[in-house]
Amino acid sequence: MQPQAKTPFDPAEARVLDASDPLAPMRNRFDLPEGLIYLDGNSLGAMPAATPAHLAQVVKQQWGEGLVRSWNAAGWFELSRRLGERLVPILGAAPDSVRVCDSTSINLYKLLACALQLAPDRPVILTEHGSFPTDSYIAQGLIDQTGGRRRLKRVAADELLAALDRSVAVLMLSHVDYRSGAMQDLAQLTQAAHAAGALVLWDVSHSAGVVPLDLFRHAVDFAAGCTYKYLNGGPGAPAFLYVAPVHQSRIATPLRGWFGHARPFAFEPDYAPAKGIDRLLCGTPPILSMAAIEPALELWRDLDLAAVRAKSVRLTERFIALADRELSGLGVDCVTPREAHKRGSQVCLSHARAWPLIQALIARGVIGDFREPDILRFGCAPLYTRFADIDRAILSLREILLGGDWSRAEFQQRKEVT
């Protein structure tokens, strides 16, 4: 059958799904441009409606009027801890085991260094081929600094279990693959790593906020991730890190700044680590960027993560089903796993013209993104994505593919940020 001959979309179907969605009211707590279909919350989360007023108050009152007094009076000094406590239920962490600080890349550096210290005689950092580049770069840099005593071993995702032997110091993995949306079995791999005597460091950048994580229950050793993706903390918002309580007093950060000192304001000449996870802090935190995370995490206060995950699964399910139905024969393949428990909250399609296709979609007000070499990525953020958005995205993509408007010159030029 020719694609043109297919039954037209029935918009009533999505309307019914949206009307019966228990999370639908959450969309009102975001400030999204009218008419825009935003499917890139996995890259930069939407702005919570409460954020501008909160930031204005932090700038005008806490900074403008409170000035340096606000380190105490406005709780700036403990903001890293306070935001970390907000993340405890989202990550399934133990109390006092999460801090918000630095970037994900820097946190990975600190945590990987700490993990390697706990496994001095094992040479291998194990990861998979497709892991997010920054994770591998950080590991390579750290390996160079250890005089070549360690090495990075990269295997295919389905070879990880077999590769977990006595040489492995740390298994360092993304929970959800940024490019395919495939989700690893965090519980199984953590258990297998421990059985081999290895530690785990999970990068949960693409699952925090959309997949219940249970880091503590699964005995995860270390984890880090972004707050600017599904957690909606704002562009470049500081990241989080998690350290299992058993390790906190055993680890020594390689970045020994004064904020991780036992007594920062004693200004002692020599370093002494703070108690517990605070030793992983480094320098003065970026208060304005951290402040934007507070109203974002407030949205999770009364949310049931199981319900968030359930909606996420239904959104991605619909996306895949409609892509199969409406885009077949048009050169599009779905590269995201079809089994719900094997994917995160994004759907990725491959197409030889992925870049101009995404540009043409954006020009029509449907925002997804492109990843090398041929991937169109669509994040389904369950707090603000409607089922009708999924329909619009698929319908637009179908029209673009059939009409050929992706071939226009203006859509070919590659931009710096994709």
Ligand SMILES: *Cc1c(COP(=O)(O)O)cnc(C)c1O
């Ligand atoms: C987005 C992302 C990062 C980004 O790290 P930054 O230091 O914030 O730039 C790291 N790892 C993964 C898996 C990501 O998806």
